[in-house]
Amino acid sequence: MFWPDKLDQPHALHYLPDLARALVVLADSEASWGRAWNLPSPKPLTGRQYAAAAALDGRTRVSAVPKLALRTACLFETQARDVTEIFWQFDRPFLIEASAIEPTSDS
Structure with a gap:
């Protein structure tokens, strides 16, 4: 697995169906109109933590991809x-x- 840049920086990740549900709820409420909203995410993960969580075989390796390589x-x-x-x-x-x-x- 490849991860952009630094493997040990925490990164908030979102699950698209969760975002879609939240946007529908916000759009349906007139009280939410006229302002920007940050949608919540689960606890931020580092690249290493994400690779470990995504590893189905327990052996998935993760490599950082430097900016120059991406360019x-x-x-x-x-x-x-x-x-x-x-x-x-x-x-x-x-x-x-x-x-x-x-x-x-x-609540």
């Missing part, structure tokens, strides 16, 4: 271009602050 890959692979556009999310912690939408312990 070079862009010459041959169009999907690599998409990753270079979001590379900034992987070279430092990428965390989501979503307290405005997350349920509180009082």
Whole structure:
């Protein structure tokens, strides 16, 4: 498995069906209109943690892909271009602050 840049930076990941459900709920509530929303994610994982969680055989290896390698890959692979556009999310912690939408312990 390949991971952009640093393997030990925490990264908030989302599951697309969960995001879709949250967006439907927000769109259906007039109280949510007119402002930006950060949608919550599970606990952020590092590249190493993600690889370990995704390993079906228990032996999946993960390799960091440096920015220069991704830029070079862009010459041959169009999907690599998409990753270079979001590379900034992987070279430092990428965390989501979503307290405005997350349920509180009082709910």
